[in-house]
Amino acid sequence: MHRKETSAANAPTKLFLPGFDIGAMPNHLNRSSFIAPIARGRRKFHRQEIMVSRRDCVLQYTGEQLDEADGDILMALIFFAGFHPLGEAVSLNRAQLLQKIERNLGNAQYKWLHRRLKALTEGTLFLEAKKRDGSTKYKIGWSAAFHIVSSFTYDEIEKEYKYVLDPRWVEMFGNREYALIDWKKRMMLRRGQDMAKTLQRLIATSSDPLQHYALDWLKAKMDYSGRLRDFRDAIQCAVMELERVEIIAHGKIELSTKRKEQLSLWIEFNVA
Template identity: 50%
Template sequence: MTLTLVRAKQPGAAAAALARLAENRRAAAATKAPAAAAPPELFLPGLDELRRAMPNHIARSSLFSPVARGPKTLHRETVLVTRKDAVVKFWGEQLDEAQADVWMQIMYEARTRPLGEPILICRARFLRAIGRHTGKYEYAWLHRTMKALSFAMLVIEATSGDKPKLYVGASGALHMLDGFDYDDIRKEYSVRVDPRWRYLYENREFALIDWTKRLQIRQGQDMAKTLQRLVATSDDIVQRFRLEWLKEKMQYRSPMRKFKSSLDAAMKELERVEIIAAGRIELSTKGIEQAAWTRLDSRTSYRGSVPLASGLRSGRAG
């Protein structure tokens, strides 16, 4: 007679084997697929509650301009006015200086979250932070601006010494805002910023805007706000720009004589809030009309010497 020996299994042996198998699979997966990199954050030296930042290629371009109220130009692959070292193509509604305030404040608040993750924005607090009052009209305006910024799309190509330096937006749409949602119960926005925007700020290629002084600029002086952003793109103490280029950059359609008058008023406004000194229109050595001024270092000027134009207490978010 043949006897068959059967070895009794120890209690829990099967469970232990399955646990070892699962652990081996997890270890193998970890070696094959390394963990995804954490979303980048927007860390900008010098950015604080008193300053906002804008990439130089944006600040120098005609993307944001002191255009009049009313129907705006709708751009479709328009090459914007900027310096020779960049080509900026734009799709969307012409943006103005008030919308520039919104975008700079959003990018300021984006510093608290990894880029691409939702940023929660209380609309009342946000409006106060950009020097505006709260109310039905202002809330509707902010919502329209959120839509305009989400629709606005760019392709940016920058060079350095005739060599490619930066190319953003060609392989996928780069929007001013990657999108937003609005919670009508909480009265707050959830806004997303495309992580690729960090490339526009790299190597300190951004202008720091004195926010307190910007809020001191009087209403109706959007051209002064445009000049403030332009002044901040350069560390040169004495700055000069051709009138024809400035007029085109600002999308100013009236005759040159009217532009000169508006430009003179804008320079006087920047002198009043101590951003520039000795603003003037002069002839270059080649006989070309240009605007010139002396940039004042905001770090050495007296803050708060001029009241806020809006009548609000502060542009600080809180």
């Protein structure tokens, strides 16, 4: 397995996703705390830390905690790289990248983008996906380091980036284990509504018209360190934002059959 992974890390591979446009992300990443709606300020630095995820995945991460803006950049990089075999360099004008994630153009935004690309390049993942019986389905980052962005360079004259994505991204997208985010609606979510963005990515991993998530698990997944009652208020605001842009029909916090608080989300608009 180790030699197979090392070989995969060095073999350019085309990423083919039926119906793919910008907004594709592997389900294991969407269901984890790898990207979280963190508050502004100094970011936590993880060092080989096990991130919050589901039982069918072990995700270990080293790097700055990533936020939803980083997630937008990553989805844009995956989109543009989809026109080339992963593992080959992709040329991309920095203004084009900012426009794709609907950010303003200007010196401050260019500096922000450069900082975040450095953080994505420094970040490394180890991911073990598991089968239902608990055995390993695949491992990524075990025998060859997996950087979120393998490498990037910047041409000052052309104002252009050249970046490389690891071919092993293809394995994480394999067997239709990915979500396609409604990018237009994502861009409609108001600034400061990152919790709504996190919920949008989570919702997209399932086709169930009614979804339930334990509130304590959501709090951990979103890396929310404040009081539970404040988290409830924040979640309710996020739900209202998802209702506003019609990503969900309805959502509310209620008790599960085990008398535990959960967030219930109705996805289909024709469900009473």
